[in-house]
Amino acid sequence: MSAHRYVLRLGDLALVLGQRLSEWVGHGPALEEDLGLANIALDLIGQARLLLAHAGEIEGRGRSEDDIAFLREQGEYLNPNLVEQPNGDFGETIVRQVLIDAFQLELYDRLRSSADAHLGAIADKALKETRYHLRYSAGWLVRLGDGTAESHARVQASLERLWPYTVELFEEDALDREMAERGIAPALAQVRTGWTSQIGEILAEATLARPADRPYSWFGKRGEHSEHLGYLLAEMQHLQRSHPGARW
Amino acid sequence: MSPLPDHDAAAAARIGAAWRALAAIADPELPALTLEDLGIVRFVRLRSDGVLCAGLSPTYSGCPASAHILELAQRALREADVGPCAVSQTLAPPWSSDWITSEGRRKLAQYGIVPPERVPSHPGRPAARALWALAESAPAACPRCGALQTEQLSEFGSTPCKALHRCLACLEPFERFKCI
Numbered sequence: 001m002s003a004h005r006y007v008l009r010l011g012d013l014a015l016v017l018g019q020r021l022s023e024w025v026g027h028g029p030a031l032e033e034d035l036g037l038a039n040i041a042l043d044l045i046g047q048a049r050l051l052l053a054h055a056g057e058i059e060g061r062g063r064s065e066d067d068i069a070f071l072r073e074q075g076e077y078l079n080p081n082l083v084e085q086p087n088g089d090f091g092e093t094i095v096r097q098v099l100i101d102a103f104q105l106e107l108y109d110r111l112r113s114s115a116d117a118h119l120g121a122i123a124d125k126a127l128k129e130t131r132y133h134l135r136y137s138a139g140w141l142v143r144l145g146d147g148t149a150e151s152h153a154r155v156q157a158s159l160e161r162l163w164p165y166t167v168e169l170f171e172e173d174a175l176d177r178e179m180a181e182r183g184i185a186p187a188l189a190q191v192r193t194g195w196t197s198q199i200g201e202i203l204a205e206a207t208l209a210r211p212a213d214r215p216y217s218w219f220g221k222r223g224e225h226s227e228h229l230g231y232l233l234a235e236m237q238h239l240q241r242s243h244p245g246a247r248w
Numbered sequence: 249m250s251p252l253p254d255h256d257a258a259a260a261a262r263i264g265a266a267w268r269a270l271a272a273i274a275d276p277e278l279p280a281l282t283l284e285d286l287g288i289v290r291f292v293r294l295r296s297d298g299v300l301c302a303g304l305s306p307t308y309s310g311c312p313a314s315a316h317i318l319e320l321a322q323r324a325l326r327e328a329d330v331g332p333c334a335v336s337q338t339l340a341p342p343w344s345s346d347w348i349t350s351e352g353r354r355k356l357a358q359y360g361i362v363p364p365e366r367v368p369s370h371p372g373r374p375a376a377r378a379l380w381a382l383a384e385s386a387p388a389a390c391p392r393c394g395a396l397q398t399e400q401l402s403e404f405g406s407t408p409c410k411a412l413h414r415c416l417a418c419l420e421p422f423e424r425f426k427c428i
Contacts, residue, residue: 032402032412039404046310050339121340125309128342128428136403 004058005078006179007119008068009221010107011051012079015069016229017100018044019236020087029090036136037093043129050122070240074223074230081220082165084229091151092158094140098202099162101134103169106194110186119184138202145206156208163211168219169195259294262330266292266300269328273320276313277407280359283317287347290338300330303338305347308408308428345409345427361410362388362424388424390415398422 021041028034053065083100087093108130111123144151170192179185203210218224239246270292271284283289283304290303304321306314314337321335345364348356353363365386387398395417402412403426410423 032404035406035412036402036404039408042310042312042408043308044310046306046308050309118339121342122309125306125339125342128344129308132403132426132428139403 001175001178002058003116003179003182003184004055006175006185007051007055007058007116009078009080011048011055011068012077013083013100013104014044014051015048016077016079016232017083018042018048019232020083020085021093021097023087024093033090040097040133040136043126043133047122047126047129050125054118054122066240070237074225074233076223077225077229077233078221078223079229080165080168081218081224081226082162082168084220084226084232085162085165086228088158089154091144091155092162094137094144095155095158096162097133097137098141099166099199101130101137102195102198102202103166103191104130105134106191106198107186109194110190114185115183134198138205141202141208142206145203145208152207155206159203159208160211164214164216167213167216168221171216171219173219173222262300263292263294265328266302266325266330266333269324269330270302270304270321273317273324276316276320278356278359278361280355281352283321285349285352285355287349287352288317288343298332300325300333302333302335304335305343306337306339307343311408343428345425348425356425357391360391360422362391362413362422364425364427366427388413388422390418390420391422392420393418400424 018041021037021044024037025034025041028037048069049065052068056063056065056068082096085096087096105127108123108127112120112127114120114123141155144155146152170188172188176185176188180187200210218226220229267289270289271282273283275281275283275286278286286307288305288307290305292300292302295301302321302325304317318335318337322333325333325335346366348364356363387396387400389396390398393415395415397416398413399416400411401414401421404410405412405423409426411426412421413424414421
């Protein structure tokens with residue numbers, strides 16, 4: 001199997017989450033949060049550009065990062081379902097962000113020693129940004145979880161709603177196993193161990209209860225998505241679809 | 249007698265001229281600082297085919313100024329007449345705010361932006377508590393009145409590289425370079 005599909009998974013995760021977060025621009029609960037979410041979105045889209053460009057190079061069919069971002073259909077997107085979920089209220093966005101920031105932190109940290117040196121360099125760069133993201137999202141989760149009865153109840157409900165989607169992050173398939181065997185990616189079990197302890201600590205500080213794991217059977221990383229992704233892509237790809245080849 | 253010394257001297261002159269040209273470029277978002285001040289000129293070297301290669305580090309993966317900086321660098325090298333050259337982005341090792349020079353720090357302060365603290369880079373995995381530790385780092389002194397009674401308003405500011413703070417004495421907001 002080609003490593004380009006694995007790199008696409010990472011790039012699509014960053015791109016779809018970056019696009020989702022950018023929906024907050026102009027709608028944040030305060031100017032500082034507007035700026036915070038926009039900055040995280042910008043970092044993620046920057047990471048996505050590096051990852052998608054790298055996937056295109058590995059694939060070797062001459063596709064640029066823009067071709068890959070703007071000219072693929074929903075079923076070709078390989079991001080986990082969690083990142084395509086709607087923003088909900090600010091609290092729900094923060095819950096989703098904590099779950100993914102902690103995942104990216106543990107993953108990027110281990111990808112730095114990838115047998116694919118360029119992928120390792122991207123991860124090393126992105127890791128520094130991800131630490132900032134997690135500090136921001138975890139800081140807010142603690143304030144909301146350990147805040148008022150209303151804020152606590154709302155983020156706990158968001159956590160219950162989003163938790164089932166985290167199963168997919170660690171569900172190892174043949175591609176994941178092959179990448180781990182070839183030293184390109186870490187074993188997902190290792191990532192899960194780091195993530196579980198990081199999330200456990202944050203939830204404890206936020207006085208939130210960790211929901212029970214439930215079976216989950218959709219796999220975005222194999223191209224199976226919720227209907228939400230179609231709307232997101234329709235907006236993101238609109239310009240290139242309506243005016244193919246349009247440039248600034 | 250041997251042509252090598254001349255060749256070496258010519259190569260060194262090209263590399264020196266390229267460094268000077270790149271170092272003098274003003275950052276598009278922080279025009280008071282040059283690329284050298286920011287520590288983003290990673291290398292200038294001569295490839296065996298005679299092409300002069302320059303590598304620049306992006307500060308953040310998504311920094312919108314990165315592409316513009318590469319264009320500025322290409323233009324500067326053309327104008328410096330250093331012969332065939334190529335400019336590329338280099339990711340490894342990742343840029344660190346520790347690479348901002350002392351001169352760069354002085355200019356940042358003069359510009360009204362609090363320079364980043366020099367923090368030991370985070371080796372290996374951050375300890376679980378390290379997640380919160382950085383947020384509790386020493387308060388920045390207000391660049392306007394010097395008061396130490398300041399607070400962080402947001403981890404993120406007007407550009408990816410800055411955080412937003414406020415002085416509790418003179419009540420003015422100010423920016424601080426993030427430590428990465």
